[in-house]
Amino acid sequence: MPHPLFQFNERCGELDDVYGIIGRALFMATRFERHCRALGNLVKLKGSAHLMVDDQTLGELCHRMQGRVVFQHVKEFATELNSPLELVQVLYKAKHSRNYIAHELTPDFDHIDKLSPADARRVIIQDLQPHVRNLAVGDCLVLYAACQIRGDDVPDGQELEGYANDVVRWVCGCREE
Numbered sequence: 001m002p003h004p005l006f007q008f009n010e011r012c013g014e015l016d017d018v019y020g021i022i023g024r025a026l027f028m029a030t031r032f033e034r035h036c037r038a039l040g041n042l043v044k045l046k047g048s049a050h051l052m053v054d055d056q057t058l059g060e061l062c063h064r065m066q067g068r069v070v071f072q073h074v075k076e077f078a079t080e081l082n083s084p085l086e087l088v089q090v091l092y093k094a095k096h097s098r099n100y101i102a103h104e105l106t107p108d109f110d111h112i113d114k115l116s117p118a119d120a121r122r123v124i125i126q127d128l129q130p131h132v133r134n135l136a137v138g139d140c141l142v143l144y145a146a147c148q149i150r151g152d153d154v155p156d157g158q159e160l161e162g163y164a165n166d167v168v169r170w171v172c173g174c175r176e177e
Contacts, residue, residue, distance in 0.1 A: 014117030018124055022106065024171040025128050029101040032094060032139045036061070039142050042149045052095055052102075062088040065145060087141060094138020097131035125172045136167035 033052050043064040045057070052058075065087065105127070112120045140163045147154045 014121060018112065018117065018120045021121070021124055021128065021172055025101050025105070025132055028132060028135050028139070028167060028171060029098040032098050032135050032142070035139055035142045035146065036091075036095075039146050039149075042146055052098055055092070058091060058095055059088070062091060087145075090138050090141055093134045097134035097138075100131050101128070101135070129168060129172055132168050132171045133164050136164035139167075140164065 036052070040061050043061065045061050045064060112123070115123065144154060146152075
């Protein structure tokens with residue numbers, strides 16, 4: 001019998017599903033960070049590599065956005081998304097959710113081994129859904145702002161409105177219930 005440190009759970013579809021949910025959440029967290037850095041570069045923000053660590057740098061990004069005509073478009077867009085929060089609050093919530101997924105979710109994952117695969121899936125989804133939604137709304141605003149600044153075509157309203165729901169469904173709803 002192998003040493004307990006070298007044992008793994010038996011592979012099963014349901015548990016693989018749980019690990020897939022976590023992997024897709026990590027993908028979205030990384031994607032949001034990459035988009036924030038790109039936006040930071042567009043507004044010539046020094047230290048944009050520290051956006052996910054330093055609240056002051058994220059605040060500076062928002063400050064630089066407020067000084068641009070594009071900010072009014074982003075605010076109007078946020079209102080269309082039924083987001084009552086200002087851009088700054090949306091980005092801070094998304095950053096917090098990114099950091100939770102990247103740094104706090106997986107280190108505390110040992111307790112999942114003690115649950116049935118179905119319960120593990122339910123627990124992970126309950127935990128992740130609000131964070132994934134925060135990420136998706138923040139990512140949507142960042143992408144919209146970047147398109148506005150670059151003068152790129154902006155996705156139509158219907159695509160934008162459904163983005164957060166599509167992301168949550170893609171991350172958490174990977175199989176029919």
